[in-house]
Amino acid sequence: MAAMIKNHESKWYNVESVPDCHIFGIEDRPGNESIPLCDTIPIIDLANSDTNQTVDKIIQASQEYGFFQPFEEISKEANENGWVYMGSNSFAPKGAYMWRDNLKHSCYPLEETMKHWPQYPARYREVVATYIKEIKRLSLRILEAICQGLGLEKGHLEGMSHVEFLTASSYPPCPDPSLTLGLLGHLDHSLITILFQNLEGLQVLKDGKWIGVEVVPNAFVVNIGTQIQIISNGKLTSAEHRVVTNSGKGRTSIATFINPMPDCIIEPAKLLVNEANPPLYPSLSFKEFVNVSKAFGPFTDAVKTTVPSN
Ligand SMILES: O=C(O)CCC(=O)C(=O)O
Numbered sequence: 001m002a003a004m005i006k007n008h009e010s011k012w013y014n015v016e017s018v019p020d021c022h023i024f025g026i027e028d029r030p031g032n033e034s035i036p037l038c039d040t041i042p043i044i045d046l047a048n049s050d051t052n053q054t055v056d057k058i059i060q061a062s063q064e065y066g067f068f069q070p071f072e073e074i075s076k077e078a079n080e081n082g083w084v085y086m087g088s089n090s091f092a093p094k095g096a097y098m099w100r101d102n103l104k105h106s107c108y109p110l111e112e113t114m115k116h117w118p119q120y121p122a123r124y125r126e127v128v129a130t131y132i133k134e135i136k137r138l139s140l141r142i143l144e145a146i147c148q149g150l151g152l153e154k155g156h157l158e159g160m161s162h163v164e165f166l167t168a169s170s171y172p173p174c175p176d177p178s179l180t181l182g183l184l185g186h187l188d189h190s191l192i193t194i195l196f197q198n199l200e201g202l203q204v205l206k207d208g209k210w211i212g213v214e215v216v217p218n219a220f221v222v223n224i225g226t227q228i229q230i231i232s233n234g235k236l237t238s239a240e241h242r243v244v245t246n247s248g249k250g251r252t253s254i255a256t257f258i259n260p261m262p263d264c265i266i267e268p269a270k271l272l273v274n275e276a277n278p279p280l281y282p283s284l285s286f287k288e289f290v291n292v293s294k295a296f297g298p299f300t301d302a303v304k305t306t307v308p309s310n
């Protein structure tokens with residue numbers, strides 16, 4: 001990815017100490033505390049023929065962690081042009097820059113948006129389009145399981161039109177990971193997010209403590225976004241997460257956000273609301289939610305240019 005934007009490429013290599021502009025305040029930086037990898041985030045085999053058991057596992061994991069790791073066979077291949085390149089000098093929400101470069105673009109509608117994706121590396125469009133088709137299939141299965149597990153009518157979640165939005169990130173090795181963050185703690189404002197990661201670094205806030213998410217071969221990481229938290233009226237949790245850096249190897253991740261269409265109304269599902277369980281969230285279109293809550297913080301304007309509007 002860095003190779004696409006030549007000017008940024010050399011910045012990270014042979015960095016001997018962390019420049020001041022990348023040092024986070026004490027309250028945000030990871031420090032030297034050793035954070036255990038968590039081996040209890042459920043790993044879920046989607047090929048299990050007992051679908052009720054799969055649904056139960058997904059719901060339980062979404063209540064307890066807001067995260068789970070499904071696996072199944074997937075394909076091995078697996079601005080102005082409608083994509084945004086965020087170099088490491090372009091995003092400093094807490095006064096310090098993230099230790100990462102990333103590329104964001106919409107993937108919906110696929111045939112239309114892919115014409116505007118980066119042209120290099122040469123097979124980028126072809127490989128990412130194949131990947132997105134598989135992710136779409138996987139996301140529908142997961143949304144169907146969540147729908148069933150919440151006791152919603154079939155199609156409540158899968159039937160919404162979905163917009164896939166991709167963020168590919170490169171986290172270079174860092175001379176002092178205690179001072180920096182690859183990505184500051186945040187919530188995803190998606191229905192769900194499906195993440196591929198090649199190395200550990202992702203951490204989830206659970207009961208007030210950070211825990212590390214393991215890399216499980218052939219499994220993705222799925223987390224519940226705020227939109228499902230709203231639809232489930234708080235039954236499922238959207239957990240805060242962040243990315244820490246390491247001094248040894250570069251890390252790459254690909255997050256695909258499964259978002260509602262901009263005009264889709266997101267509200268607690270009627271079936272989950274009654275006198276004893278009043279709605280905890282207002283009813284808003286996804287577009288309004290993004291604007292009113294400044295859902296993407298400083299990203300909001302950048303993202304708006306690539307969120308397709310009807
Ligand atoms: O790179 C990662 O592991 C996480 C990325 C992420 O949380 C995000 O882009 O929202």
Ligand SMILES: [Fe+2]
Nearest residue numbers: 186187188241
């Ligand atoms: Fe995230």
